[in-house]
Amino acid sequence: MSDLVEIKLTVNGASHEGRTEPRKLLVDFLREDLGLTGTHAGCEHGICGACTVMVDGEAARSCIMLAVQANGAEIRTIEGLAEDGKLHPLQEAFHREHSLQCGFCTPGMLIIALDFLRTNPSPSEAEIREAMSAAICRCTGYRNIVRAVAAAAEKMRAKP
Amino acid sequence: MKPAKFAYHAPSSLDEALSLLQRYGGEARVLAGGQSLIPMMNFRLAAPAALVDLNRLPDLDYIKHENGVVRIGAMTRQRKLEFSPVIAERLPLLRDAIRLVGHLPTRSRGTIGGSLAHADPAAELPMMLQVLEGEVVARGPGGERVIKAGDLFRSILTTALEPGEILTEVRLPAMAPKAGHGVEEFARRHGDFAIAAVAVVIVHEGERCSKARLATGGTGPVPLRLTAAEAVLERKGPGEAAIDEAAEAAARAVEPMTDQNGSAEFRRHLVRVLTGRVLRRATEKGPR
Numbered sequence A: 001m002s003d004l005v006e007i008k009l010t011v012n013g014a015s016h017e018g019r020t021e022p023r024k025l026l027v028d029f030l031r032e033d034l035g036l037t038g039t040h041a042g043c044e045h046g047i048c049g050a051c052t053v054m055v056d057g058e059a060a061r062s063c064i065m066l067a068v069q070a071n072g073a074e075i076r077t078i079e080g081l082a083e084d085g086k087l088h089p090l091q092e093a094f095h096r097e098h099s100l101q102c103g104f105c106t107p108g109m110l111i112i113a114l115d116f117l118r119t120n121p122s123p124s125e126a127e128i129r130e131a132m133s134a135a136i137c138r139c140t141g142y143r144n145i146v147r148a149v150a151a152a153a154e155k156m157r158a159k160p
Numbered sequence B: 001m002k003p004a005k006f007a008y009h010a011p012s013s014l015d016e017a018l019s020l021l022q023r024y025g026g027e028a029r030v031l032a033g034g035q036s037l038i039p040m041m042n043f044r045l046a047a048p049a050a051l052v053d054l055n056r057l058p059d060l061d062y063i064k065h066e067n068g069v070v071r072i073g074a075m076t077r078q079r080k081l082e083f084s085p086v087i088a089e090r091l092p093l094l095r096d097a098i099r100l101v102g103h104l105p106t107r108s109r110g111t112i113g114g115s116l117a118h119a120d121p122a123a124e125l126p127m128m129l130q131v132l133e134g135e136v137v138a139r140g141p142g143g144e145r146v147i148k149a150g151d152l153f154r155s156i157l158t159t160a161l162e163p164g165e166i167l168t169e170v171r172l173p174a175m176a177p178k179a180g181h182g183v184e185e186f187a188r189r190h191g192d193f194a195i196a197a198v199a200v201v202i203v204h205e206g207e208r209c210s211k212a213r214l215a216t217g218g219t220g221p222v223p224l225r226l227t228a229a230e231a232v233l234e235r236k237g238p239g240e241a242a243i244d245e246a247a248e249a250a251a252r253a254v255e256p257m258t259d260q261n262g263s264a265e266f267r268r269h270l271v272r273v274l275t276g277r278v279l280r281r282a283t284e285k286g287p288r
Helices: A026-033 A089-096 A106-119 A125-132 A143-158 B014-024 B037-042 B078-083 B085-090 B092-098 B112-118 B124-131 B227-236 B240-253 B264-282
Strands: A005-011 A014-020 A052-055 A058-061 A074-076 B007-009 B028-031 B050-053 B063-066 B069-073 B135-140 B143-148 B153-155 B166-173 B180-186 B196-205 B208-217
Touching: A014 A026, A026 A052, A052 A106, A058 A106, A089 A106, A089 A143, A106 A125, A106 A143, A125 A143, B014 B028, B014 B050, B014 B135, B014 B166, B028 B037, B063 B085, B069 B085, B078 B092, B078 B112, B085 B092, B092 B124, B092 B180, B092 B196, B112 B124, B112 B166, B124 B166, B124 B196, B124 B208, B180 B264, B196 B264, B208 B227, B208 B240, B208 B264, B227 B240, B240 B264
Parallel strands: A005 A074, B007 B050, B028 B050
Antiparallel strands: A005 A014, A052 A058, A052 A074, B063 B069, B069 B166, B135 B143, B135 B166, B180 B196, B196 B208
């Protein structure tokens, strides 16, 4: 096909090159072309937050961003959260606080929390609730999610 | 839930972007933050022949304060406004309103110019342009023109921008340092579009009011200045009775629609309640 566009991007520290139709959404490029299926496609119109990934250091919904727009960008997905086989403090906290049941919303929840704590390392509970309203969970309710974000914030602050 | 086919262009200069728009003669859409346009394309409510992506333009991302006016590049991300010291100092109402605009991950992509050009009647930034008496700069093939807030919004998702024009800059007069201000909205979930919203800037000393500006969103086809309510306050000052009268005037001035989120009557009620609440907050009679 003639209308494929070449793109280069970094995902979780690794460079990737690909050819994509301009209409391909970033979430589909990550899942189908790169096989990174940890990022979930939920509502596909920017409401539910399941597909949230980090784009150049900021959380963004990958179902309302085109893959071609990520040309040259640095992306971090849920697969890039654990380091050296060790869970990120947010992942640990979600595990410990039982913040998921089916887990479908969890990748987005974690990325949103990651960016939120970057800009607000000592949030109040109300601020956590406000930030996490960016994603919808249909099974656990939000109580345990809010608790996990608070616990992770505390742990991340204590780190040197 | 995937966009229809389109040709994609990411020009590196504004002139190139303008000539691309001209080439497609109204069949192309400008892509700014994409937080409204891409969802519409996913639903195929929009199926433009081409997208002209402004994200590679270098010069449309800035926040400057000069001679009492804050000038904001159209591609400035909403999240940048949220954390900007210039906005916090000169336009504290805008800083407060930004936290109501979408959610953290949409503010990191969404731009001020994109929101204004999209002109969703329930969006907060068009209401901000109205209450802060701002204007926008539009560049077209024939050059630049300035459009005042009151002239920009024509109807639902419709502005005075011509198909070949690009909104390049937003100009907002800095708020008076002592101005009281407030913004309140009612939405089903924090960050969702407002079912009704009201914002105010008020300059007052005790019970005398030299200037009141009020605007509402979500309550009609365009964000509206509530001039009758402003007149009540400027005539009578911000006393309790005048605030109630202004709230009543605001409720009478709107022509809300009925939809799945609420009836016209419910929205009119919200305008009355929210107007009273923002005015009490802005004049420190109510909880902050």
